Amino acid sequence: MNSPPDLPQPADPSPLKPVWLPEPGHETVWSHLLGSSRGLAIAQAARLHPGPLLVVCQDARSVQHLDDELHFYLGENNTVPLLPFPDWESLPYDAFSPHPDIISERLLTLYRLPELKQGIVLVAATTLQHRLVPPAYVSGHTFLLETGQTLKIEAFRPRLSQAGYHAVAQVVEPGEYAIRGGLVDVYPVGATTPYRLDLFGDTIESIRVFDPDTQRSGDRLTAMRLLPAREAPLNAEAIQRFRQSYRVEFEGDPQKSTLYREVSKGAAPAGIEYYLPLFFETTATLFDYLPDSTLCVLEDGLTNSMETFWRDTGERYRVLRTDPERPILSPARLFLEPEVLQSALDGYQRIRLSVMTTDGEQAKDSDIHFATRLPPVLPVNPKADVPHLALFDWLNTFEGRVLVVAETAGRREVLRRLLFDHGFEPVACDNWQAFLDGDMRLALTDAGLEKGLLLDTPHLAVVTEPQLYGERAAQRRRRRESARDLSAIIRDLAELHLNDPVVHENHGVGRYRGLQMLDVGDGPTEFLTLEYQDGDKLYVPVTDLARISRYTGTHPDQAPLHKLGGDAWEKAKRRAREKAWDAAVELLEVQALRASRPGHAFPTRDEHYEVFSSAFPFEETPDQARVIEEVLADMESARPMDRLVCG
Template sequence: MQFKFPNFDQSSRVANWPAVTGAALPISIDDYLQSATAPLVVICSDATLSLRLTNELKWLSQASYSVLNFPDWETLPYDQFSPHPDIISDRIRTLNNLPSITNGAVVVPATSLLQRLAPNDYIEGRALNLAVGETIEADTFRKRLQRSGYQFVETVRDHGQVAFRGSIIDIFPMGTERPIRIDLFDDEIDELRSFDAETQITVDKVEAVSLLPAHEIPLDRSHRMCFEERWHEAFPTIDFNQVSMYKDVISGISTPGLEYFLSLFFEETATLFDYLPDNCRLLFVGDVTKAVENYWKDITERYEQFSGDQQRPILKPSEAFHPVEVVLSKTKQYPRAALKEINASEPATREASIDARKEEPLAQLKHFIISAPKPIVISCDSEGQREVVAEQLRRGGISSNTLSHLHDVEYGTDSVYIMASPLEVGLVSQQPSLTLLTDAELYGRQVRQSRRRNSQSTDDSLIIRDLSQLNLSDPVVHIEHGIGRYLGLETLEIDNEKHEFVKLEYAGSSHLFLPVSSLHLISRYSGPDKDHAPLHKLGSDTWNTAKRKAAEKAYDAAAELLNIYARREAKRGHKFPHPGKALAQFSAEFPYEETPDQSKAINAVVADMTRDQPMDRLVCGDVGFGKTEVAMRAAFVAVHGGKQVAVLVPTTLLAQQHAQNFVDRFKDWPVKVEVVSRFQSTKVVNETLEQLKSGQVDILIGTHKLLQPDIKFDDLGLLIIDEEHRFGVRQKEQIKKLRAQVDILTMTATPIPRTLNLAMNGMRDLSIIATPPARRLRINTFVRERDNRLIKEAVLRELMRGGQVYFLHNDVQTIDRTAFDLQELIPEARVGIGHGQMRERELEQVMSDFYHRRTNVLVCTTIIETGIDVPNANTIIMDRADKLGIAQLHQLRGRVGRSHHQAYAYLITPSWKSLSKDAQRRLEAISQTTELGAGFTLATHDLEIRGAGELLGDQQSGQIQSVGLTMYMDLLEQAVADLRAGRTPSLDTPLETTGEIDLGCAALIPDDYIFDTNERLVMYKRIGNATNQKELDQLQIELIDRFGLLPPQLKTLFEIHRVRQVCEALGVAKLNIGQTSGKVIFNTHTQVEPLKLVTLVQEQPNVFKLQGANELRFSLSLPSVTERIDWAHQLLEALS
C-alpha cells in the first residue's frame, strides 16, 4: 500500500504528518514500518487508542516486525490498588525487549511516560534463561526467584507465581502466555512444558524459557534497606510504626499501591526513554502534550487530596512521577513527527450499510459501491462472519473475492474483496484509490465481541462435586454417624504402616477417624446456620431418628415432585425434525467461535428437541457467556419444524435488546421476529397479536404479558425463559402448566434453589456454560462502608481510563438527589438517571445516551440487572448492597467486566455490625466468589443462606436443618429413584453405605508428595468422586503431570478406588481383606445373585462361608498388597 508520509524531522522541531482518518492510521504506520530500519515509538493520547493500535499493527505486520505494548497501570495516581498481574507482565516483557529491538513498533499511552521505572540493569540483572539439559540447584533457584519477587503458592494460576513440588516446579513467568512446568532429573532440566492455568494440564513442550522479574519493584534485602533509608529522608516527621505499608515492605511483603513509591527503592530511577535504542523515531498520535499535562494535573490534585494522611503518607508528585517538562525534553532527543488530527471513524463509510429490515437490504451498499474509490475491501472480525457476508453479497448480486491479507490487494482494479481482520474502522482514500469497510459499519454494530481461543470445556458434574470441598471446622455429614466437624487430616501408624485419616469431632468432644479411602461417605453440611449445626453423639440413635424423619419427608416430597413431572415424562411431546444442513448453515453464520461449553449446550438442546419427550432444559451461564446463541439455535429448530417460539424476558429493556439480536441473527432467513413491549403503540401491539394468531409471526419476544390468556399462538412449540427467578409466583404457575405441553428452555446466570435442585436431581436437564470470553478478567469485588472519598476515587479511576460507571441506587424517591450529590462530588462526570418509573421514551433515551457514551455515569435502579450490555462500563457501585439478594448482586456485578479491562464492583453498606447475619453472609459469598462462571457456585451459596425452604415448601426446612442440604438431596434423589423403579423406599436404611474397602495396607497421598493439606484433601475428594475407571486414569495422568511419579501408597489408593467402583456397581457395602481372611457385606438391594453365592460356597467350602443373609466370609493366605488387590478383582468378577 502506498500511504507515504514525509520523513521524520532530524532537527528539534516536530514534523507534522498529514491528518488521517479511520483505518488509515494503522495502515500508514504499517506502511512506514515495512521498510523502516529503526524502531518507531508510537505515543498515543489515550489508553484505548493505544490498545487498538497494538492489535491492528500486530495483524498488519504479519510478524515481519515486532509490536510491543507498554500499557498504563489502569490505576489512579497514589492509588491503593496495584495493576493486574497481566498488565505488569506486558510491561516487564516490553522493558526486557526494548534495548535489543532493531525495528518495529512500541505503542505507549502518554500517561505511561510519566511513570518512574526501575533502572535498566534491574530487569536485565534478574532475567534468567532456562533450557532443557541445563542444570539448576533447587535452593539457589528458589532464592533467586524470591529475590525476583515471585510469589510462592501451592497451585500456580497467575503471572508471577511459582510452586515447588519435589522434582516438579511450576512457574508463570512474566511475559509468557502460559505457565511453565519444569521437570527435573536430579539437578538437570529433563523437560519444560507449558500448561493450562485453569486445568493444570500440559499443553505443549518447550525447549527454553526466559524468567523475568515478577514485579517492577524489588523487595530483596538491599533494596529494602535503600527504601528504609530514603523513606526516613522523605518523611522525617512520620511515625513509621503507624504506617502498615512501611512495616509490610520492611518485612518483605508486597503491598497494594507500592508502585507510587518506586523511587524509594533505587538511587536513580529511569524513564521509558532510557530503555530505548538511540536510533528510535517518535510518532505522537493525538495531542500528547495536552494528555500528559492533564495527567499531571490529576496527579497534583490527588496529592493535595491525600497528602495529609499520616497513616499512609505519599511522595510529592515530582518524587513519585517524572515531571512533564522532563518527559517532553526527553522526547526532543529523537527525530519525531506528530499526527494531531485523529478521527475515530471515516464519515463517508456511514453511507454504506446493510439494513435487514428493508425490502432490499443491500440497496444502500450497492449505491455506495458505484461512487466509492476502488478497489473495495470489506473487513470482518472472524472467518465465520466473512463467509456470511460473502454469501449475502452473492445473493444480492455483488461478486467478491476472498482476501487473506490487506497486503494482497490488487490496486487499480474494481474488485470487491472480503477478509477477516481486527481493523475496527474503515477509510475512503483517493490517493491511493481504496475503500475499506468493516462489518461493524455495514451492520451498525457498536462493539465487537472478542473471540474465544484455547477454551476448556466444563464438566457439569465436576462443578457440582467441587461444591463439597471442606474447610477446617466446617460441619460435615457422615452417612452412618451424622453431623460432626472436620478437624483436618491426621496420619496414624497402624501395624508399622502409615495411614491418613480425616479427623471428625462429634458431640461430647468424641472423635471419629475416617480412612481417606472412605472420603466419599462424608459431605459438607449445607444448612441454614453452619455455626450452630446440630452435632450428633457417636453411638446414639439420634442420627438414625433424624435420618428416618427426613427420609419420610423426602418420600412425600418425591411423590409430589413426580406427580408434577409425570405428565411431562409420560406425555408424548412434539418431535421436531432435525434441520440437518439448514442448521449447519445457520450455525456457520454465527460470527464468533463457539466455546466448548456452548457447543455442548447447543448439541444437548438439539438432541432434546428432536426426541418425542418435551424438553425441559436449564442453561446456566454467567452474564455474557453466550447463552443467547443457545436460545437462537433452539428457536431455529422450532421454526424450521413449523412451530412458533415465545421468548419470555423479565424487563422491557431486555425485550428490546433480545428483539434486535434475534432480528439481526435471523436476517437471512424467512423468519418473522416481533416484540411486544410498552415501547410500542397499542395499534402496533394489536397488529402483532393478530399476526401471531394467524401464524404469520414465528418468534415473539416480550415480558410476562406473553402468558396472559388473551394472547393466542397459532402453534406454540418452544418457550424460552430468560432469568426465571425474576418472575412472580403467578407467572411461574402459568409456566408450570405449559411444561407438559411445549418444549421449555430456561436461561439463567443464578438459578433459584428449586430450579437448581431439580436440575441436580436429574428431573430437569442441565447445561453449564462456564468458559468466559477471551481475556475477560475476574471482577475485583469490595464490600465497603459508605465513604464519599472512596466513591469519588472509584468513579475517577474508571473515567480516567476512558470507561463508564454504573451507580446503583435502588430507591426512586431519592435517586434524583443521589445523582445531584454525585455530580457535585465529581464535576467532571456526565451523569444520567434511569429507573423503571420513567416514561418509556425517556428511559430509552437515557439508556441510548449511556450506550453511546454521551453520559459516563448512570445512576440507576435494578432495572439494569438484565439486558443492558455496555462493554465500556467496567465499574459498578451498589449503594445499600445489603438490601439486595445474592442472585441480584451477581447479576448486577455481571453488568461490568465485559472487556479485557480489570473491572471493579463496590458493594456499599452501612456499618458492618448493623447488618443482619444473612446480609453479611450474602455479601461474604459474593465477594469471595470472584471467579468467572461463578453463577452456579453462587446458587449453592444461595441455598445455604436461605435454608432452601422454598425448595419444596416450608414444611421441609426442619428436615434440611436436621440432616443438612446435601444429605437431604441424597435422600430425595434415592426416594425418586425408588419410586421410579416401582420400589417402596426403605425408611430404616434410606441411604445404604457402599464401597467401604479395607485391604489392610497403607493407601494415602504422602505429605512429601503433596505438601499442602487442603490440596491433598481436594485430591482425595476428587479420587473418591470418580465414577468410572477412565476418570481414575485421567486423575493419575494429572497427578504425574503435576507432582511427578506416583509413590506406592498412592498407587494402592487408586487400586482401592478401582475396587470400590466395582463394589458400588454390585451393591457391596463393605469389603475387608486381610493377610489370612476377610469378608464381603452386601446391601439390601445388591445386584449379586444369591445363586452365585451358593455356587461359590459349594465349589470352595474350605475358602467361603455364608454368615447370615448378607455376609460372605473367606479364609486364605494373601500376604502381599498386590495379591490382595488381585484377589479382590477375581472375587468381584466371580460375583458379577
C-alpha cells in the first residue's frame, strides 16, 4: 500500500474546517471521529473535493446511520447530492426480486454517476461486491419525452415493455404504466411521482405530475426522462443472448427449467437478477460508473465483511447448485472476490475511517486526529422526581452552544415545554446550518439523528434523543404511506377474480367476467365486463375502477344479480338511505345528549408521558401514531370521549 505524501498535519483539526485530503493513489487515516462527527467530516470533504465521494460502509445498518448523519449536516438545500446505492435486500441466489423502489434508486444512481461532478454515493461493502449491468445498458435504454414530440402509442407500448415497464390498470409504483386512449400514465424509475402524458393525436400535448392515490394532475413539465425499469433487459436481443448463454452454462434440457421458459416468453421471473451475466457479453462493477476524480471513504472492518459475505455465498452455492429446475451461476460470475475489490479500491485516493471509541486512545503520527469528544450520555430516570435532571445539570455546566435534536416535531414541542418549565429558553431552529450560522445559546430542531456531537473548536454540542432515552428500534419503511382507505374500494384489477360479485354504484350487483379491449372511437381501451340479470353486459372503462366496490353481503355464490335498467337497485338504495337516516337521527340524539354533559379534561402531556412513550422500543406504524394522537386529543378535551380501539 502506498504511503501518503509527507505533508504537515493541521493542528487540532475540526470536522467543521477544511480537511486534508489524500493525493491520488494514496490513503489517509482519519481517527477520533466520535459521535456523528464522521458524518460532519464527510459532508465537509464532499464540499471541498472536486469530484464525487464513494463512501463504503460495513453493512446496511451502518449505511442507514451515516445516511441520517449526512442528511442532517448537508441540509435539504445543499449543492452536494446524496446518492444511495441500496442493496437488493436478498440473500445470494434467492428466488425473489428486489422491491421496485430499490431498483428505482439503484438505476437512478447508475444513470447519474458517470457525469457526477460532486456528490456522495453511499454503499455497503457487500453491495459493492455485486457485478452490475454495463453502463451502455443504462444509457442505451434511457429516453427523453418532451411536449410537442410525436409519440405513436402502437410503437410506445412495446418500447415500454422492453424497457421493463409493465401495464396495470392504475399506476402506483415505479416501473408501471397505463394507457387509456389519449392518456398515458407512467411511473418512471428514479422519479418521486408518476407522470401523465396527454396526447392530441400522435403529439404529446402536455406532461403533468399526478398523485397516484387521488389521480389528480399537478404541475406541468416540459420533458420527462424514462430509465429502464429493471436491471435485467428483456428485449429480443437480450432474450436470445440469455437462451444461448444458458445452454452453454448449464447441462441438460433447458426446457425443463421454469426460469428458461419464462425468460423465453419475455417474462421476468422472480430472482432474475442473479442471472445478469447471461444477458450481457460482459458485466460491470460500480467502479465502471465512477469518474476518475472519485475519492473513496472506507470504514474500518470492510475486509472482514467482504470475506464473510464471500464465504457465506460459497456455502449457499454448494447447497443450492444441484436444483435442476433452477441451476445457479458460480459466485465468481456474480460477485467480486475480496482481493479483487480491494485492488480496485487501491487505485483511488482513499480516506480510511479509524474506529476509535474512547477519548484515551492514541492515534499514529500519520493519522489525522480530529478534535472531537464523546457526546455525553444524559439518561432520563422515570422514577426520579426530576426525570431529566442529568440533562438540566449538563446544560447548566456546559459553556458552549447546544442544539437539541428531537425525532419529530411533536416530540420537539414536548422538549421545548419541558426546558421552559425548568428555566431554559430554547430557540426554534430550522436545521443544523441555521444553528451554525446563528448565535443562539440553546436551540431545538427535529431530525432523524441517532448520535450526538461534541466539538472543542468551536465549542458546541448536538444532543439527540438516544442520549436521553436510549436507542429505539426504528423500522425503516421504503414505501410511502397512502392517504386512502384501501379497504373501501377495489384499487387494482389484481384484486378482482373471474366471476366475483361486484357492486357498481349506479347499476347494482353484477358479476365480473374479465377484461375486454374495445375501440369506441378513441383508440383501443380496456374495459371491465360485468354481467347482470338475463345475461345483460355492462362495459366499464378501467379508468372508472373507483365506481366498482366489493360485494360484502351474503356468500358470493348466493349474490343476487340486478337487472340493468330496472328499479330494484334504486329501491334497495332508497331503503338503505332511509335506514341510514333513521340510524343517523338516533345517533345524533345520543351524541347531542352526550355532548351536553361535561367531561373530564386530563392534563396535557408532560415529561412523565414523554419518558413513558420513549421507553417503547419500536417505531409506531402510521395507523398506531394517528390513533395515539386522536386518543390523546380526546382525553385532553372537555368533551366526553366515545372511542373504541381494536388491535
